[in-house]
Amino acid sequence: MVDRPPGHTPVLTREVCEILDVQKGETVLDATVGLGGHARLFTETLGPEGTLIGLDVDPDNLTLARETLSGVACRVELVHANFAEFREALGSVGITQVDVLFVDLGVSSTQLDNASRGFSFQRDGPLDMRMDPRLTVTAADLVNRLKERELGDLLYHNAQEFAARRIAKRICEKRRDGRITTTGRLAEIIAGAVGVDPRSRKARIHPATRAFLALRIAVNDEIRCLEALLTSAPEVLRPKGRIGIIAFHSVEDKPVKTDFRRRKGENVYRIVTKKPVTADAEERRVNPRSRSAKLRVAVRLPE
Secondary structure, three states: OOOOOOOOOOOOHHHHHHHHOOOOOOEEEEOOOOOOHHHHHHHHHHOOOOEEEEEEOOHHHHHHHHHHOOOOOOEEEEEEOOHHHHHHHHHHOOOOOEEEEEEEOOOOHHHHHOHHHOOOOOOOOEOOOOOOOOOOOOHHHHHHHOOHHHHHHHHHHHHOOOOHHHHHHHHHHHHHHOOOOEHHHHHHHHHHHHOOOOOOOOOOOOOOHHHHHHHHHHHOOHHHHHHHHHHHHHHHEEEEEEEEEEEOOHHHHHHHHHHHHHHHHOOOEEEOOOOOEOOOHHHHHHOHHHHHOEEEEEEEOOO
16 A cells, blocks of 8 residues: 655645646546546546546555545546656557646655655665656666766766766766665765755755755656657547646756747647646745646647
C-alpha cells in the first residue's frame, strides 16, 4: 500500500480547467496522471459519456491515482507507460484520437518525499532517481561511470549549471576514494565544489539543486521523451483538440515553445497562450511548488 502524501496540491488548476475547456463526452489523455489531481477535475466535466486515460511511469502514482479517480462517472483507463509511449498506450485501450492532451512535467510529492527514491538532497537516501522501475541505470551509475567531460556536459546541458566543470572535476576526484552512492554524499561534494554552505544566508537555493535536476533528467531520458510526445501529438489530436503542457524549468519549456511556434507556422496549431500562464500571487503563497510552473496551450487546426 502506498501512503498518500499530505498536502499534495496540483498546480494551476483553475487555469488548466479554463483554458483546456474540457467538454462533456470528450476524451482526455492525462499523460502524466501523477496522483490524479488534474485528472479528477477533468472527470467532473466529462460525465458518463466521457473518457479519461491516465498514464504514469511510476506504479506507486498509478495506485494513488486509482484511489483519487474511484467512483467518477466517466470511463477511466490507467496505464503504466511513459508519455513518450502514449500512442501505444492509447491503442492498448482501443482509442486512436483524443480531444485533450495534458502533460504536467513536474515531479510528484510521492517521489520527492520518499528518501528511498533518491530524488531529493533534503533527505539522505540511495542515489537512484528512476521514476520508472523498468529503467536499469541510476543516478549513482552516471555519477560513478561518466568521464569528467561527459559529466560536465550533462550538468550544463540538462540544467544550465554554470559550475558544471568544477562540480564534475570534484565528483571525479572524490569517487576515487569510493563509489558515491547516496544523495547526501553527492550534495556535500557539490556544495564543496562551488564553495557554498547550503545552511548560510547566501544560499538562496541549495547549491546541488541544478545538478540533481540534470541527473534526474538524464536518468529518465526526459528531454527525448518530451520531444517524442511533441512529435506525435498532432496525429492523435482531433480537430479543435487542445494540448496543454506545464513545464517547471527552461530546459522543458523551450522545446514546448519551439514546437508550438513551428506547428503554428505549418498551420497545425493555433497558439492559445501567447505567453506562458503562471501562478498568481495567492497560489504562489499557498503552494510554493507553483512558482516555477509555466502552462502553454495550443489548439489543433483542421487538416
